[in-house]
Amino acid sequence: MKKFIATLLVGLVGLTQAPSFAEAQNGPLRIEITDGVIEPLPYAVPDFVAESAGASQLATDIARVVAADLSGTGLFREISKDAFISTVTNFESPIQFSDWKAINAQALISGAVSEDSNGNIAVKFRVYDVFAGQELGGGLRFRGTRDGWRRMAHKVADAVYSRITGETGYFDSRVVYVSETGPKNDRKKRLAIMDYDGANLKFLTNSENIVLAPRFSPTGDRVLYTSYETGFPRVFVLDVGSVSRRVLDSQQGTMSFAPRFSPDGNHVVFSVTDGGNTDIYRMNIGSGQRTRLTSSPSIETAPSFSPDGSQIVFESDRSGTQQLYIMSANGGEAKRISFGQGRYGTPVWSPRGDLIAFTKQSKGRFHIGVMRTNGEEERLLTASFLDEGPTWAPNGRVIMFTRETQGANGSAALYSVDVSGRNLKPVRTQGGGSDPSWSPLQK
Amino acid sequence: MIKAFTKSVAVLAVVSLGACTNPNGIGDGGGFGSGNNGGAGQFEPGSASDPTSPAYFQQTIGDRVLFEVDQSTLTDAGRTVLSAQAGWLITNTDYVAIIEGHADEQGTREYNLALGARRANAVREYLVSQGVAGVRLKNVSYGKERPIEICSAEACYAQNRRAVTIISGGLTS
Numbered sequence: 001m002k003k004f005i006a007t008l009l010v011g012l013v014g015l016t017q018a019p020s021f022a023e024a025q026n027g028p029l030r031i032e033i034t035d036g037v038i039e040p041l042p043y044a045v046p047d048f049v050a051e052s053a054g055a056s057q058l059a060t061d062i063a064r065v066v067a068a069d070l071s072g073t074g075l076f077r078e079i080s081k082d083a084f085i086s087t088v089t090n091f092e093s094p095i096q097f098s099d100w101k102a103i104n105a106q107a108l109i110s111g112a113v114s115e116d117s118n119g120n121i122a123v124k125f126r127v128y129d130v131f132a133g134q135e136l137g138g139g140l141r142f143r144g145t146r147d148g149w150r151r152m153a154h155k156v157a158d159a160v161y162s163r164i165t166g167e168t169g170y171f172d173s174r175v176v177y178v179s180e181t182g183p184k185n186d187r188k189k190r191l192a193i194m195d196y197d198g199a200n201l202k203f204l205t206n207s208e209n210i211v212l213a214p215r216f217s218p219t220g221d222r223v224l225y226t227s228y229e230t231g232f233p234r235v236f237v238l239d240v241g242s243v244s245r246r247v248l249d250s251q252q253g254t255m256s257f258a259p260r261f262s263p264d265g266n267h268v269v270f271s272v273t274d275g276g277n278t279d280i281y282r283m284n285i286g287s288g289q290r291t292r293l294t295s296s297p298s299i300e301t302a303p304s305f306s307p308d309g310s311q312i313v314f315e316s317d318r319s320g321t322q323q324l325y326i327m328s329a330n331g332g333e334a335k336r337i338s339f340g341q342g343r344y345g346t347p348v349w350s351p352r353g354d355l356i357a358f359t360k361q362s363k364g365r366f367h368i369g370v371m372r373t374n375g376e377e378e379r380l381l382t383a384s385f386l387d388e389g390p391t392w393a394p395n396g397r398v399i400m401f402t403r404e405t406q407g408a409n410g411s412a413a414l415y416s417v418d419v420s421g422r423n424l425k426p427v428r429t430q431g432g433g434s435d436p437s438w439s440p441l442q443k
Numbered sequence: 444m445i446k447a448f449t450k451s452v453a454v455l456a457v458v459s460l461g462a463c464t465n466p467n468g469i470g471d472g473g474g475f476g477s478g479n480n481g482g483a484g485q486f487e488p489g490s491a492s493d494p495t496s497p498a499y500f501q502q503t504i505g506d507r508v509l510f511e512v513d514q515s516t517l518t519d520a521g522r523t524v525l526s527a528q529a530g531w532l533i534t535n536t537d538y539v540a541i542i543e544g545h546a547d548e549q550g551t552r553e554y555n556l557a558l559g560a561r562r563a564n565a566v567r568e569y570l571v572s573q574g575v576a577g578v579r580l581k582n583v584s585y586g587k588e589r590p591i592e593i594c595s596a597e598a599c600y601a602q603n604r605r606a607v608t609i610i611s612g613g614l615t616s
Contacts, residue, residue, distance in 0.1 A: 271557065275560075
């Protein structure tokens with residue numbers, strides 16, 4: 001048991017105590033990309049047991065989604081069914097730990113699925129620490145409609161992830177992004193929403209007008225975005241359930257963009273451009289009352305609240321180039337936090353409060369990086385022709401972003417990377433995608 | 444709406460190419476018959492050779508100015524084009540204009556929106572300084588959303604870092 005937990009903790013401790021931190025202060029910034037320091041934890045997920053007629057396909061499918069979630073983190077490695085000595089055919093039967101030890105499965109996940117006459121399903125599961133020969137946490141059961149089976153699978157995986165790592169999971173979550181089609185000089189953009197793994201895609205707007213940078217509300221029920229629907233860029237708010245939308249800021253002669261919710265969901269911060277000057281405003285979304293937070297002649301944009309709502313990180317070129325600053329949520333004096341070489345933009349405060357993710361441009365390359373909220377311990381997680389626009393997984397351990405390839409046939413795609421810099425990979429979308437925003441965990 | 448408009452201008456321009464004989468002919472009634480059918484003998488009204496047409500503005504005056512990397516300061520060449528634009532707008536008072544600011548792809552999306560707005564505003568301020576009424580001008584920024592050249596090299600970027608004055612209203616044939 002102890003050894004089993006310790007293995008995974010090594011990985012997570014590595015996230016916060018990367019050895020390069022001390023060097024990063026003086027030497028050249030280090031890029032850590034999938035350096036494979038972690039040995040993923042081997043686990044087995046036999047097909048879940050079908051406890052009612054007709055549930056066997058579902059039982060298999062759910063086990064596959066659980067496995068895809070866990071293996072997708074890079075922290076776990078699934079042991080192929082071909083290696084199994086025995087399997088689980090009855091959810092209540094005692095586990096033959098020796099059979100799982102023999103194939104070096106450190107964790108075993110068993111589950112069962114049943115469907116009632118109303119078409120509702122119940123999914124239950126148990127997690128075992130094979131080498132300790134005991135269950136890890138108690139059994140759990142989720143109920144729901146058959147349509148929601150993928151969500152139940154994600155909930156199982158979240159519970160497993162949480163029990164083994166001690167961290168909250170992020171699998172039962174969604175992503176809203178801009179779906180892109182067509183060539184670079186005639187790109188069609190529309191808002192799309194999907195499960196974090198690309199399933200259950202749904203479009204929220206048509207592609208008649210340019211739409212940019214959607215952002216989830218703190219409960220995932222609404223989305224802020226920028227649209228050219230009026231001929232000028234303006235911030236809109238869209239209700240995810242009804243897909244109804246309204247313009248949030250429509251002051252004549254100005255443009256508004258780069259919106260983000262406050263953690264309580266009652267306020268929105270965004271940029272307003274009046275003439276050539278762009279500043280940050282805060283609006284009470286209920287009353288429409290607007291407060292100006294910055295008033296310098298430079299470009300102030302990309303505001304993002306701290307999780308407690310007391311501060312705002314944003315980018316400004318008041319020093320001559322794009323840099324990151326933190327100010328009070330009420331505006332006032334701002335403190336610069338980025339001092340490395342190059343330009344820094346699109347800061348996003350981690351849901352854990354500890355880090356700020358950003359886009360960095362340096363020497364003709366783009367990077368996604370993270371730094372402490374005081375600007376220290378900067379680490380670059382990616383490097384490419386064009387990476388931008390990070391968004392945090394609900395547990396603050398993974399970052400999703402846009403990667404655009406160069407040239408006449410260049411296109412945009414969503415990628416994700418661990419905050420450690422490991423496990424860089426594309427996110428499955430239908431066609432091109434940009435500007436992802438990761439939802440909170442669903443209730 | 445803007446798209447449909449520019450398309451029709453392009454069609455007119457093609458149709459009229461053969462008819463162009465005297466681009467300075469407007470108002471010069473002498474030697475062209477009765478004079479009250481004035482321009483008809485020299486160019487299609489509204490065509491690119493009609494100096495009062497948006498097509499003429501676009502093709503002969505020049506509808507755009509280019510910018511250096513991450514800059515919104517007008518170049519000398521840009522000011523020359525804009526002076527001519529201002530002259531045209533002051534003469535052709537039936538028209539209004541939307542000034543589009545654009546950026547190349549080397550930059551983050553939101554910053555580039557703000558940068559495009561700076562460029563559009565630099566053009567607007569110059570036109571106003573030359574005597575164009577501010578109420579006739581509107582600004583919009585497209586950031587890096589509407590490149591006209593698609594390679595990822597300076598040759599293309601230079602064309603994409605632009606502010607384009609789009610004429611609308613007035614005669615719409």
